[in-house]
């Protein structure tokens with residue numbers, strides 16, 4: 496099995512990826528949060544920093560692109576090639592309203608003819624390998640048959656399927672029936688993505704789809720950064736290591752961000768996912784959320800770690 500770390504805008508930037516890899520190696524591919532090329536500049540300074548090879552030295556990074564304009568996609572590919580990348584990923588899954596209203600991400604799925612033309616142009620013009628990360632439709636899962644026929648026309652490096660529709664956002668359950676159909680019909684090598692939050696859920700998934708060779712995980716890895724190691728039988732998340740990971744991450748953010756507020760914003764976003772590892776006591780979590788300065792935050796984190804369930 497190969498394990499991919501899902502792209503998560505605002506969270507899994509290069510700082511998070513480096514610290515995650517340092518403490519919890521074993522991810523086969525990290526995907527960058529989407530790069531959204533403009534008509535003039537292909538990348539903002541922040542996007543460039545995120546994919547610069549010197550910021551991504553010790554693991555495999557696949558840059559992800561969000562656009563519906565083939566010329567912008569291709570210009571960005573040329574720049575990425577200059578930086579040494581051989582593979583890129585196309586985002587056809589982002590459900591956010593502002594993206595969808597511009598016919599991008601999952602919004603592009605509603606326009607199969609335009610999508611087909613776009614794919615024809617990008618696959619015809621670039622020598623980079625292209626994988627696709629897709630939802631199974633805009634409004635109905637039934638849309639996926641036609642989309643698959645389109646994907647099957649092109650030499651995709653791989654097809655990563657998050658079997659929800661755009662209007663699900665992250666609600667409802669992944670549609671495993673549609674996924675099973677896709678697994679049968681897709682010509683490209685398929686990777687599953689969606690709701691594999693724990694080793695138990697992963698095992699259940701593998702029982703149902705024993706032929707799977709790759710899975711992508713997002714929120715499960717944010718919650719438990721050792722999830723893949725746990726799945727591989729290399730040991731459960733250990734309190735000391737988790738705390739050291741947390742402290743290293745916080746320190747790295749402090750190095751590049753100005754002011755406690757910005758660092759705390761980043762760390763608090765993560766606690767939205769990591770918090771559930773610490774049981775039901777909400778008091779310490781509240782202190783973390785309320786902290787305005789780093790010393791106060793650190794004290795709240797120490798307090799929370801004292802609640803670490805010893806039998807875990």
Ligand SMILES: Cc1cc2nc3c(=O)[nH]c(=O)nc-3n(C[C@H](O)[C@H](O)[C@H](O)COP(=O)(O)O)c2cc1C
Nearest residue numbers: 501502503504528529586657689690691712713714
């Ligand atoms: C905060 C957040 C940011 C995300 N950003 C991206 C993104 O930049 N590109 C993308 O393809 N998917 C993005 N996703 C979707 C995830 O990559 C993934 O497909 C989704 O969370 C389902 O996988 P999971 O259930 O393992 O988390 C984002 C999801 C969340 C919750």
